[in-house]
Amino acid sequence: MGFSYVGVPEKLCLTGIDLHIRAGETIGIIGGTGSGKTSLVQLIPRLYDATVGSVRVGGRDVKEYDLGALRDAVAVVLQKNVLFSGTIKENLRWGNPEASDEEIQEVCRLAQADGFISAFPDGYNTYIEQGGTNVSGGQKQRLCIARALLKHPKILILDDSTSAVDTRTDALIRRAFQSCLPKTTKIIIAQRISSAEDADRILVMDGGKIDAVGTHEELLKTNKIYQEVSISQQKGGGADE
Numbered sequence: 001m002g003f004s005y006v007g008v009p010e011k012l013c014l015t016g017i018d019l020h021i022r023a024g025e026t027i028g029i030i031g032g033t034g035s036g037k038t039s040l041v042q043l044i045p046r047l048y049d050a051t052v053g054s055v056r057v058g059g060r061d062v063k064e065y066d067l068g069a070l071r072d073a074v075a076v077v078l079q080k081n082v083l084f085s086g087t088i089k090e091n092l093r094w095g096n097p098e099a100s101d102e103e104i105q106e107v108c109r110l111a112q113a114d115g116f117i118s119a120f121p122d123g124y125n126t127y128i129e130q131g132g133t134n135v136s137g138g139q140k141q142r143l144c145i146a147r148a149l150l151k152h153p154k155i156l157i158l159d160d161s162t163s164a165v166d167t168r169t170d171a172l173i174r175r176a177f178q179s180c181l182p183k184t185t186k187i188i189i190a191q192r193i194s195s196a197e198d199a200d201r202i203l204v205m206d207g208g209k210i211d212a213v214g215t216h217e218e219l220l221k222t223n224k225i226y227q228e229v230s231i232s233q234q235k236g237g238g239a240d241e
Helices: 037-042 067-073 088-092 101-110 114-119 137-149 167-180 216-222 224-236
Strands: 026-031 074-077 155-159 185-189 201-206 209-214
Touching: 026 037, 026 224, 037 155, 037 185, 067 074, 074 137, 088 101, 088 137, 101 114, 101 137, 101 167, 137 155, 137 167, 201 216, 201 224, 209 216, 209 224, 216 224
Parallel strands: 026 185, 026 201, 074 155, 155 185
Antiparallel strands: 201 209
8 A cells, every 4th residue: 555645656655555453453653753654544534545555444445434434433633632612521522422421531531531630620611721721731632532532433543642641641541441442443653662562563664664563572672763762762761741
């Protein structure tokens, strides 16, 4: 499979992609800026279409699905998602207007958001300013993850969407996904290796191609790019807030 933003096979930014992801699997994606990580996952909900070859979900070409039905089955959480003016409940129900209060609290527990929400004087009725300016970056990311979970997606894509939370909270979110979302296919794009190290498989992207696929332990032994990223992050001390 290949993809070009200008639709020209001679100018592919993704090339030679041959990947099968099993239902319920957790896939990590690591790679430098411009390596094609985000471009790859954007093909799943058809934000773009493959230029060469095809993308299949459940054995069917994504082009065969009703677009609304496909996007209802795929939840994407970006590094910078949008919160609108309204209460926390109203923001979360944007993911599922029919969600009960109990469902909202459950997904917030999974996303490690229930603790800080409950600490607000108005709890889930706390008013969020336009753009979420009155909550921190990490709180905003956790609210957006919870909102995505309310859709009960078959495929959950996290595109560097825990970058603003500390590593402990990040680990708690991933652990909750493993135990509570076993049937949901999870794709985690991450800058820091710790966010993807316990995935079933990790893709190392480089120059629009899959450079290597393996577990954290396998890639540490065999892949130069992964080794270099791991060493640089260990030296950096993983400074995250």
